[in-house]
Amino acid sequence: MAAKPKLHYPNGRGRMESVRWVLAAAGVEFDEEFLETKEQLQKLQDGNHLLFQQVPMVEIDGMKLVQTRSILHYIADKHHLFGRDLKERTLIDMYVEGTLDLLELIIMHPFLKPDDQQKEVVNMAQKAIIRYFPVFEKEFTVKISNIPTIKKFLEPGSKKKPPPDDIYVRTVYNIFMP
Secondary structure: OOOOOEEEEOOOOHHHHHHHHHHHHHOOOOEEEEOOOHHHHHHHHHOOOOOOOOOOEEEEOOEEEEOHHHHHHHHHHHOOOOOOOHHHHHHHHHHHHHHHHHHHHHHOHHHOOHHHHHHHHHHHHHHHHHHHHHHHHHHHHHOHHHOHHHHHHHOOOOOOOOOOOHHHHHHHHHHHOO
């Protein structure tokens, strides 16, 4: 039996949450090693485990994969989630890119200064509501939420991460800020 993939990232959503979703869709169990200190990140960097000196990083099939899109492509392709032909793969790529665009809007919000958070939340909400939510809601409610492995991932107690809180924000600052 192959070893479970191991995810290296702080204990929160960030750039690793989409990887967790794809692993869940594939029905793949995984382990996580949460980064909690700057020293843990430095150890990965010093050990030449991070091609670009940054996480997320997934150990899978004897490889140490970095860069979120590359990780997603590998897992999706390996588990036959990446479409049957060029048209399906392109459609999937469009959804992935849209998801990553939406993530970019949201991911930095908890790290903004409180005054900037208030200003940015209006901009984020407008873009999300107009551009992304209608598309994702249609796909999610019709197709994705009925996949048994996704249903399980959405249940309480799964490895799905909650929204970032103050503890997560402080941990990320402690790991990544000079």
